[in-house]
Amino acid sequence: MNVETQQDIPTLMKRLGGDAKRAAAQLATTDSTAKNRALRAAAAALRTNAPIIQEANGKDMAAGEAKGLSPSMLDRLLLSDDRIEAMAVGLEQIADLDDPVGTELARWDRPNGLDIARVRVPLGVIGIIYESRPNVTADAGALCLKAGNAAILRGGSESFHSSRAILDCLQQGLAEAGLPETCIQMIPTTDRAAVGIMLTMSDEIDVIVPRGGKGLIERVTAESRIPLFKHLDGICHTYIDRAADARKAHAVAFNAKMRRTGICGATETILVDKPVLKSHFPALLNDLIEAGCEVRGDADVQALDARVTAADDTDWDTEYLDAIVSVKVVDGVEQAIDHVNAHSSQHTECIITEDAEAAERFLNRIDSAIVMLNASTQFADGGEFGMGAEIGISTGKMHARGPVGVEQLTSFKYLVRGTGQTRP
The missing domain is CATH 3.40.309.10 (Aldehyde Dehydrogenase; Chain A, domain 2)
Known part of the structure; x- marks a missing residue:
């Protein structure tokens, strides 16, 4: 659907954020079996629905040509049989990865008997803003899911129909695994006002990942009230x-x-x-x-x-x-x-x-x-690094750097186990 009036957009974004936050709470304790089942079912749906995806991509390609997009931009937008198959294979590779959630990173005992462990946990809700590459819909949604995060996707207007068709396959996989479709959502409007609102939703979104040209990255960097994983240029x-x-x-x-x-x-x-x-x-x-x-x-x-x-x-x-x-x-x-x-x-x-x-x-x-x-x-690609795929490349030095895969989409917390200790 497309939101028809700007007045509807704040209400829409609030609903998407609330749904994502509730889905993230469920995903944080969802076992690997269910997440992997959703990913494999989504891969199967991509293959089954390849003609539908290509029909949607044809609309985007025709609009892009009419708009005068450069050959390189049209190449980024195109979804061939091979690229759809690559998306499906990517989902299966992500399913094959070890689940980072719950991994014990370190553990030690203190002289007072406290047992302290550092374990991986999901980040929560991740917002991904991207431009013309519709395959990012599959990569980003799948990586967030594997790492136990809910995703709110905002693809570019150039790839709107293609991304929507891919999202349908991801949500079909979620449904088959008994997980809420709100684990992976897409903003159903091309209105740029939605991006502005998204960047202020610090109560609902934990991290923003922008993928696109310099103009997009600069805007997101200037306006976001939410931490970013980003790179400005690829020089x-x-x-x-x-x-x-x-x-x-x-x-x-x-x-x-x-x-x-x-x-x-x-x-x-x-x-x-x-x-x-x-x-x-x-x-x-x-x-x-x-x-x-x-x-x-x-x-x-x-x-x-x-x-x-x-x-x-x-x-x-x-x-x-x-x-x-x-x-x-x-x-x-x-x-x-x-x-x-x-x-x-x-x-x-x-x-x-x-x-x-x-x-x-x-x-x-x-x-x-x-x-x-x-x-x-x-x-320089998460798939080539053995990560299954990537949600983007981060050139920052805080938290994630280089390809952002499932491990980089987690944080950690400390579990401290005692036997009744009190601090003097």
């Missing part, structure tokens, strides 16, 4: 060191940029060590350009190929989310580290090298959530 770097294997550098850097240009783990800047600029980079440069990538380089890179356009200072701080890459020549790993730490959004960085000492310097001194050696930055 990711791949550094080709002087000790890099040329074939490996070509394959990794090309994949890091071009596999999917519209995701936050896509490399936006390639740094090339000066001694290997003419030996390692020309073939990669040609292949990037031939694949339709616009290359913006410094003077040394421009000298290699007339098709390279001049980079300016803004390029080193830009997340393109498109087939555009900036390239800079550096002199050694120290200059690479300095550039990355100066311009990175602290998301994901990679060094390509066979020099173990250079690798360790880069890995240890880069101040980003994810730092890689000889691997594409496009592996």
Whole structure:
């Protein structure tokens, strides 16, 4: 349904929040069997209802094309057979994960006989605000459920019909497992006023997770009265060191940029060590350009190929989310580290090298959530980390950092057992 008048939105949001809080209280003590049954039933529903999901996605794609969305944004929106199957597999993988709730993290005894344990507990109610990627509906809802949290989802207007069809499958799974459908809810309006209200609901929502472009993240950061798991940009770097294997550098850097240009783990800047600029980079440069990538380089890179356009200072701080890459020549790993730490959004960085000492310097001194050696930055994903999926990438340093999976969607509490002790 769509809320027709703005006057209805506060009432709607209050109801969603209350329902989620009650569902979270039930989920906090729900055993793994019921949660896993819901996830597997939802995966089956995704497969059974694939034609319905694709019909809904067709409406969103047509509206997106009419609206003039970029090819990379349309790619994020598209739900192919493979992507629907990937969602279903992701739910099954999350079901296979160990349940973090109730895990004993530490336990010790005090001299006075008190027995103290630290155990994982759900966060409570998690609000997820995202834009054009409808698969986030499945990933976020499933991860919250596995970690014992209720979820309130607010997808972008571009993916409204697709997300609604996916939500129907998740709620079908909940019903089959005997859990309330309010464990996973979606705000049934595209009115932006709902987001503003959501960000003030500190009595009902425990954490907000924004996933989307810089404008969305900035708005949520400015307006939210609720703690956030977020990253502002995905300005990711791949550094080709002087000790890099040329074939490996070509394959990794090309994949890091071009596999999917519209995701936050896509490399936006390639740094090339000066001694290997003419030996390692020309073939990669040609292949990037031939694949339709616009290359913006410094003077040394421009000298290699007339098709390279001049980079300016803004390029080193830009997340393109498109087939555009900036390239800079550096002199050694120290200059690479300095550039990355100066311009990175602290998301994901990679060094390509066979020099173990250079690798360790880069890995240890880069101040980003994810730092890689000889691997594409496009592996910056909870599913690729073995987490089943992710609710997002956090570049903050409090509580969660990097891919936010089921463990990161829990907190902990202390259980203190005594035998009648009193404090003197």
